Amino acid sequence: MRFDVITLFPEMVQAVVNGGVTGRAADRELIHLNCINPRDFTTDVHRTVDDRPYGGGPGMVMKPDCLVEAIRSAKSKMSDRKVIYLSPQGKTLNQSMLQEASKSAGLILLCGRYEGIDERVLELDVDEEWSLGDYVLSGGELGAMVIVDGITRLLPSVLGHSESANQDSFSDGLLDCPHYTRPEKFEGLSIPAVLKSGNHQEIERWRKMQALGRTFQKRPDLLDKLELTEQDKILLDTFLSGLK
Helix, strand or coil, rough: EEEEEEECCCCHHHHHHHHHHEEEEEEEEEEEEEEEEHHCCCCCCCCCCCECCCCCCCCCCHHHHHHHHHHHHHHHHCCCCCCEEEEEEECCCCCCHHHHHHCCCEEEEECCCCCCCCHHHHHCCCCCCEEEECCCCCHHHHHHHHHHHHCCCCCCCCCCCCCCCCCCCCCCCCCCCCCCCCCEEECEEEEEEHHHHCCCHHHHHHHHHHHHHHHHHHHHHHHHHHHHHHHHHHHHHHHHHHCC
């Protein structure tokens, strides 16, 4: 999968493949990250990428000419990819968006700075706007890095176990269940007995119950979006009765 990230700070974005899961994926050429600096598409001696906004107001706005040229340069390397602008006004990023994007050939990620970008860039060359949440950052670089990481771990052969991504929080609309490892006892706390039983059917039932219960406790809004089966309802009731 190919990611082209249009950014004024390529060294910042490049750090996402300097280690960890994304670094190993890049080393194995499962992903390719290419950073494009809009300054390389300017025509003046100062390599100017921003200017004062029409109508007045504080701050500067990124110019359309260098951004459009950068986007079209990325498109020339591999066509048929969505151009995503990282913006507080965009659709809030979620796991299903990452899962859908992981099925594509790649993305072109546009990182704004200053007060934003010229609106005509959106009209001409941007397919969608995505946001990390209802807050404002200095630029889109952190958002682009989150997207690269989130998509990469969903790609085949990236994670050590083929089921790892499928069992993450949000993969089925629920939060993840609790996880335990050695030692068996730690500061007076023991792992649940069912996890030592060797009964895989009961273990899966326990994990689903915990996922439902945790979601009810921490993110009940997620349950409102799901259509629970009768078995799910029984497991959730069992979890809640254990809290009394």
